Amino acid sequence: MAELYSVRMRAAQGGPHEKGGHHISGAERIVKLEEVGAIAQSLADRALYHSKGTADFINITVDLIPPEKIRYIDCLKVEEHKTNSISESHQLAIELLDDPAISKTAVYKAISMLKSLDKSMRGAMLVDTITGGRLDEGNRGVRVSHMDSFDSHALGDNEHMREALVLASKVQSADGIVGELCWSDDPDYTVGYVACNGVYHRIPNMKELGSNIGGRIFFVRSDIDSESVIEYLESAPVLVQRR
Numbered sequence: 001m002a003e004l005y006s007v008r009m010r011a012a013q014g015g016p017h018e019k020g021g022h023h024i025s026g027a028e029r030i031v032k033l034e035e036v037g038a039i040a041q042s043l044a045d046r047a048l049y050h051s052k053g054t055a056d057f058i059n060i061t062v063d064l065i066p067p068e069k070i071r072y073i074d075c076l077k078v079e080e081h082k083t084n085s086i087s088e089s090h091q092l093a094i095e096l097l098d099d100p101a102i103s104k105t106a107v108y109k110a111i112s113m114l115k116s117l118d119k120s121m122r123g124a125m126l127v128d129t130i131t132g133g134r135l136d137e138g139n140r141g142v143r144v145s146h147m148d149s150f151d152s153h154a155l156g157d158n159e160h161m162r163e164a165l166v167l168a169s170k171v172q173s174a175d176g177i178v179g180e181l182c183w184s185d186d187p188d189y190t191v192g193y194v195a196c197n198g199v200y201h202r203i204p205n206m207k208e209l210g211s212n213i214g215g216r217i218f219f220v221r222s223d224i225d226s227e228s229v230i231e232y233l234e235s236a237p238v239l240v241q242r243r
């Protein structure tokens with residue numbers, strides 16, 4: 001089998017993230033050796049022509065993934081929803097997250113945390129399914145990484161959706177994670193989703209057009225060691241398969 005490489009890009013404005021730069025874009029793929037160059041090029045272009053602004057810091061990292069380390073998982077099933085307003089969309093998200101494993105308190109806290117972000121985080125907030133309290137430390141959030149889909153084109157032409165579906169599928173495959181709530185921080189993209197029970201619920205109108213407030217919440221069971229969840233999300237190589 002051909003060897004696979006993880007190619008990851010992160011970009012910021014006002015210097016690197018670790019020196020206070022503002023996060024512009026991050027994306028990644030898992031590809032064969034002969035695709036590494038073209039993918040690195042297209043990831044750099046994304047950072048340079050982004051609706052959030054032009055990056056002045058771009059980091060691209062490439063490393064080999066030992067084939068025996070790759071885990072293959074199924075893609076979530078997609079359900080499309082229709083709504084007419086932001087409040088209707090948020091109400092629908094609340095209903096879709098109504099699961100015995102997640103408390104109402106946790107859902108309400110999560111939505112209000114997303115709405116009250118004043119700048120984008122690079123990663124997601126980990127939230128306790130019972131108390132709604134934050135389980136991750138600091139303001140960076142947990143950055144899901146080392147994932148791609150086996151056959152990316154089969155997931156469609158919408159890049160936001162393809163990447164979100166891959167990410168959400170990896171996140172739901174983590175032991176102890178029971179749900180996710182997301183909407184984009186890109187000002188031109190207002191679609192968001194709820195993932196739970198094997199389904200990716202796609203919801204329009206999650207925020208005002210032009211708003212750069214978006215983010216992700218992962219609901220984590222309180223009896224699970226959150227360090228091992230973070231380790232899996234950040235570094236276990238995963239390829240998502242269409243079912």
Ligand code: WAQ
Pocket residue numbers: 026120121122123124141142143144145158160161164167182183184185186189191192193202214215216
């Ligand atoms: N790991 C964890 N959190 C992340 C990651 C990641 N790899 N990438 C982004 N985030 C967080 C971060 O807080 C961003 O500010 C926020 O999510 C939004 O990221 O049509 O495009 O890449 O079905 O702007 C969802 C709907 C689109 C797609 C989501 O998010 C559809 C999207 P964005």
Ligand code: MG
Pocket residue numbers: 026027163
């Ligand atoms: Mg993205």
Ligand code: MG
Pocket residue numbers: 171172173174175176177178
């Ligand atoms: Mg799970």
Ligand code: MG
Pocket residue numbers: 024025184185186
């Ligand atoms: Mg974004």
